[in-house]
Amino acid sequence: MSEVEVKHLGEGYMDSASLKKVGVIYGDVGTTQFTCNVIGNLEQGDYVQVYHERFGWVLGKVDEIKRKTNLTLEKAIKLQDDDFTVKEIVAATVVVIGYRDERGLLQFPRTPFNVGSIVYKAEEEFIKKVIGIKDIREKGAYIGRLYRYRKIPIYLDINVMVQKHVSILAKTGAGKSYLTGVLLEEFLKHNVTAVVIDPHGEYISLRTPSKKTKLHQEFGVLPRGYEGKINVFTPDVQLNKGKPLKFTLSSMTSRELLNLMNLDARQYLIPLRKAMDLLKTSRQYYTIKDVMRVLESEENNALQPLLSQLEYLDEMGIFDKRGTKINEIVQRGKLSIINLRGVPPDIQELVVQRLSMALFELRKRNKIPPLMLVVEEAHNYAPQQGTSSSTKILRTIASEGRKFGLGLCIISQRPAKVDKNILSQCNTQIILRVTNPNDLRAIGNSVEGLTKGSLEEIQRLPVGVALVTGGNIPMPLFVEIRPRETKHGGESVKVV
Structure with a gap:
């Protein structure tokens, strides 16, 4: 081995004699990618290493594999009758990732590889070293292993996730709620304070251990539940189990109330404001019924639509004289x-808007511990x-929350339909299978370093494999998500 080779391999790396040969570079060679014929077991997404003089x-990654032949359409038609030998070659396009210099910095080679250079299957230790994959289990969330390289665990830095926000994107059925459950398990293990907006009631299953499988042993995790670290709140205690979630009506303005009811502010703002101001002068807390009594005393038939909407809000039971205190919801180290299962969409928006605003304001004043929403x-x-009604405060948290220790994790099955101002603020992105062209376009525009081959591969990802980028992950990586420790609550209902 030459002096240069020793210098760049470093201690612990094998020489080429112990590496598995998988191809030879041919054709036009650039500094960012090259083509090699495949002479070994090589698949799209595999990592390779090539020696540069x-x-x-x-280190490089296989971005595309093609089988090239000399069989034309005319020859294919004659193939049954004539004695014709088909010549073929399997070729791989490899994207160059780079190497680590003497300072440990990732660098690109500034001159192309030599034509005829041998391509080897990359060693796992070399992959970890060049990409910069580190074992940070003390402060990291263990989400799985590098896809097709199960000896390389992947950890996401929890501090970075809270400070710079997270997005989890996938089509329906691709495993986003399963992955979110994995992430929440890691938060619970590391005593991270978190609040989850759960429209379908699927994360309550974090209390219950899953059934042990062979995958648990392979990924080094054990089934367990987190009963003592989970609190559940709901606006509808008759429909869902949990502690009641109530808001104080006196903390809302008349305009906010009208926006919630989707009524014309020009017609109803003045009478509603007068009624609420009157009640504020006489008492500290008041209810929807109190507002209705004041409005009914005016005996104005034009106010009937407003009274009907107020009656609907009263039936929802979302408002009370004394609302749920935030320090009851946010408890250090708990989830x-x-x-919101079964709660009408307008009430869900109110809950998200009011709760997000309270978390942001109290976190600014350091009245509650740092947390992930x-x-x-x-x-x-x-x-x-x-x-x-909740868009504005979520935008504010996305742009300013990191200053105050309020992280945001956005989960959606339609990336193209999520506010771009919020999505662009998410530094750590976890993407499972996506097939919608608009969603793929949105992902391609927001993920740095994503190659054309990787973007195409997102459409074919098996369930349980995700593209992870940002945060402490220096480049897009495909990760096989570890099995859940807890029961998965988002399974589809079987009809037959």
Whole structure:
């Protein structure tokens, strides 16, 4: 082995004699990618290493594989009658990732590889070293193993996730709620304070251990439940189990109340404001029924639509004289699930808006511990088109929350329908299978370093495999998600 080779391989790396040969470079060779014929077991997404005469060992990734033949349409038609030998070659396009220099910095080779250079299957230790995959289990969330390289665990830095936000994107049935459950398990293990907006009530299953399988042993995890670390709140205690979630009516303005009821502010703002101001002068807390009594005393038939909407809000039971205190919801080291299953969409928006605003204001004043706010079905609460009362505060948290230790995790099955101002602020992105062209376009525009081959591969990802990028992950990586420790609550209902 030459001096240059020793210098760039470093201690513990094998020489080429112990590596598995998988191809030879041919054709036009650039500094960012090259083509090699495949002479071994090589698949799209595999990592390879090639020795460069100036820079030592360099890591690459197979972006595309094609089988090239000399069989034309005319020859294919004659193939049954004539004695014709088909010549073929399997060729791989490899994207160059780079090498680590003497300072440990990732560098690209500034000159192309030599034509005829041998391509080897990359060693796992070399992959970890060049990509910069580190074992940070003390402060990291263990989400799985590098896809097809199960000896390389992947950890996401929890501090970075809270400071710089997270997005989890996937089509329906691709495993986003399963993955979110894995992430929440890691938060619970590391005593991270979190609040989850749960529109379908699927994360309550975090209390219950899963059944042990062979995968648990392979990924090094054991089934367990987190009963003592989970609190559940719901606006509808008759429909869902949990502690009641109530808001104080006196903390809302008349305009906010009208927006919730989708009524014309020009027609109803003045009478509603007068009624609420009158009640504020006489008492500290008041109810929807109190507001209705004041409005009914005016005996104005034009106010009947307003009274009907107020009666609807009263039936929802979301308002009370004394609302639920935030310090009851946010408890250090615990997970609070806001179960909105069966709650009407307008009430869900109110819950997300009021709760998010309270978390942001109290976190600014350091009245509650640093925490992660997890929002499922985020396209409903922060849509790219249309309006939602919760969009503005979620934008504020996305842009300013990191300053105050309030992290945001956005989960959606429609990336193209999520507010781009929010999505662009998510530094750590976890993407499972996506097939919609608009969603793929949105992902391609927001993920740095994503190659054309990787973007195409997102459409074919098996369930349980995700593309992870950002945060402490220096480049897009495909990760096989570990099995859940707890029971998965988001399984589809079987009809037959």
